[in-house]
Amino acid sequence: MKDNIRKTFEAQPKTLVRNVLIALFLIFLMYWSSTAIEYAGIHQGGTNVARNIMRGLINPDRNLLFSTTAQGVPYLILETMAIALLGTLIGAILAIPVSFLASRNLMPKVISGFTMLFLAAVRTFPAFVYGLMFIRVAGPGPFAGVLTLALTSIGMISKLYIESIEDLDRGIIESLDAAGCNTLEKVRYGILPQLMTNFLSTTIYRFEINVKNASILGLVGAGGLGAPLLFAMSAYRWSEVGAILIGLVVLVLIVEQASSMIRTKLARG
Numbered sequence: 001m002k003d004n005i006r007k008t009f010e011a012q013p014k015t016l017v018r019n020v021l022i023a024l025f026l027i028f029l030m031y032w033s034s035t036a037i038e039y040a041g042i043h044q045g046g047t048n049v050a051r052n053i054m055r056g057l058i059n060p061d062r063n064l065l066f067s068t069t070a071q072g073v074p075y076l077i078l079e080t081m082a083i084a085l086l087g088t089l090i091g092a093i094l095a096i097p098v099s100f101l102a103s104r105n106l107m108p109k110v111i112s113g114f115t116m117l118f119l120a121a122v123r124t125f126p127a128f129v130y131g132l133m134f135i136r137v138a139g140p141g142p143f144a145g146v147l148t149l150a151l152t153s154i155g156m157i158s159k160l161y162i163e164s165i166e167d168l169d170r171g172i173i174e175s176l177d178a179a180g181c182n183t184l185e186k187v188r189y190g191i192l193p194q195l196m197t198n199f200l201s202t203t204i205y206r207f208e209i210n211v212k213n214a215s216i217l218g219l220v221g222a223g224g225l226g227a228p229l230l231f232a233m234s235a236y237r238w239s240e241v242g243a244i245l246i247g248l249v250v251l252v253l254i255v256e257q258a259s260s261m262i263r264t265k266l267a268r269g
Contacts, residue, residue: 056242065243071228073247080224080251083142083217084210087149092203095154099161106165123155131217142223149210149217157206164198201263208259215248225251
């Protein structure tokens, strides 16, 4: 018995050298990355700004926080959610045909490869860059934010859609084909039931991300909470900054909680 245990132990792959090399490589990457960072300490004005922001969070501008006008926090929250919702829905709908074209198990290699290259190009640029581009095209405002989030959503949603499509159970489709079903019936009864849960879960998760992105896009004039937050900080109106930040925190917490509950329900059935 002991001999068998010893032989099994000795037969295990020796990974010490590999682990040491990986550790040395990671240490080298950390050192190389640190050479590009110049730390000059925390400026005295920075501590004052942080202190004023905390003071604004404790004593927010209640008139702005509960105002029902277009400049109030509730309206800005609704505008941010509307931008995120429309951008997510448009991106999710457009991602469906793109995902099928990029699926290697359904399309020829030329078509899937070209589509994957297109998606990689879309994911290359951050939402901030697309926001600046669409503001030049559509002008500042919520519409530019919707276009930005729709385009950036296509890149991420399609990537996750493709994984679901490539994991399709081909046996179900072949069974429907043997039963004489046409293409629409195979899609209706063989493909959609396998994909719908993953598609919905991915879309909801992307909406959660887009709510945060919509707030950031406001910094470049694409609507939402970002622009009023930037203007209030530039004018040193810290009570308004506190009110907007409280609204943003509440919005993110509500969306994350609702998103988590829905995705858990979808996963468990």
